[in-house]
Amino acid sequence: MTSNAREHSRTLLVASRNAKKLSELQRMLDAAGIVGVTLVSLADVAEYPETPETGETFEQNALVKARDGVAATGYACVADDSGLEVAALHGMPGVLSARWSGTHGADDANTALVLAQLQDVPEGRREAAFVSACALVLPDGSEHVVRGTWRGALARSARGSGGFGYDPIFIPVIGDNSPYGELAPYTAAEMSPEEKDAVSHRGRALRQLLPIIAQWVGQEWVEQDN
Numbered sequence: 001m002t003s004n005a006r007e008h009s010r011t012l013l014v015a016s017r018n019a020k021k022l023s024e025l026q027r028m029l030d031a032a033g034i035v036g037v038t039l040v041s042l043a044d045v046a047e048y049p050e051t052p053e054t055g056e057t058f059e060q061n062a063l064v065k066a067r068d069g070v071a072a073t074g075y076a077c078v079a080d081d082s083g084l085e086v087a088a089l090h091g092m093p094g095v096l097s098a099r100w101s102g103t104h105g106a107d108d109a110n111t112a113l114v115l116a117q118l119q120d121v122p123e124g125r126r127e128a129a130f131v132s133a134c135a136l137v138l139p140d141g142s143e144h145v146v147r148g149t150w151r152g153a154l155a156r157s158a159r160g161s162g163g164f165g166y167d168p169i170f171i172p173v174i175g176d177n178s179p180y181g182e183l184a185p186y187t188a189a190e191m192s193p194e195e196k197d198a199v200s201h202r203g204r205a206l207r208q209l210l211p212i213i214a215q216w217v218g219q220e221w222v223e224q225d226n
């Protein structure tokens with residue numbers, strides 16, 4: 001970055017305790033050639049009270065997290081609320097995904113519980129989708145909320161060590177992301193970060209925010225091909 005670019009760089013707080021989410025947004029900005037943004041995490045700012053994530057929708061939770069961030073720091077703020085919706089569980093764990101087994105962020109226990117709950121559900125009825133709502137709140141008070149969905153089905157056992165959360169049991173649909181699409185021969189945890197960004201729920205959500213972020217930093221936006 002040139003000193004000129006750094007002078008004009010704007011700070012964007014990523015209001016998340018999940019370091020993987022911050023790296024995803026950084027990769028996305030880099031891939032889109034947006035250079036005028038410096039991402040900071042919750043670890044970089046003074047601690048502030050965070051509203052519990054008890055909303056009924058991903059959108060409500062994401063917006064509350066982003067508003068809290070702006071109110072506490074004065075920085076622009078982006079937040080994600082995401083989760084896994086399992087058809088055979090009537091859309092659960094949904095907004096409860098992070099604490100499905102009773103312990104927040106216990107990925108292995110959450111994954112094991114979903115697998116156990118799906119034990120008797122046959123192939124063909126194991127559809128699931130990852131959903132991400134991302135909220136961007138700018139210091140002028142303007143608010144943008146977007147959603148991305150990634151369809152797939154649940155595996156019978158965990159496979160792969162990449163990603164986080166439910167990735168080892170999520171088999172993505174390849175191709176058009178329709179519920180009837182062909183299933184991949186791999187789980188999300190067996191994809192490279194870049195492969196996952198290109199198709200994931202959060203990738204699809206964050207890409208909708210990129211033109212707004214580019215405009216906010218005064219950078220010309222060139223439509224991406226993906």
Ligand SMILES: O=P(O)(O)OP(=O)(O)OP(=O)(O)OC[C@H]1O[C@@H](n2cnc3c(O)ncnc32)[C@H](O)[C@@H]1O
Binds near residue numbers: 015018110167200
């Ligand atoms: O709230 P913050 O601090 O951002 O971090 P978090 O991990 O608690 O995130 P959420 O409240 O949005 O909960 C989302 C949960 O859904 C799951 N999840 C979300 N995105 C995922 C992904 O890309 N791959 C696998 N699991 C994911 C995972 O279990 C997360 O803990």
Ligand SMILES: [Mg+2]
Binds near residue numbers: 053098
């Ligand atoms: Mg959370």
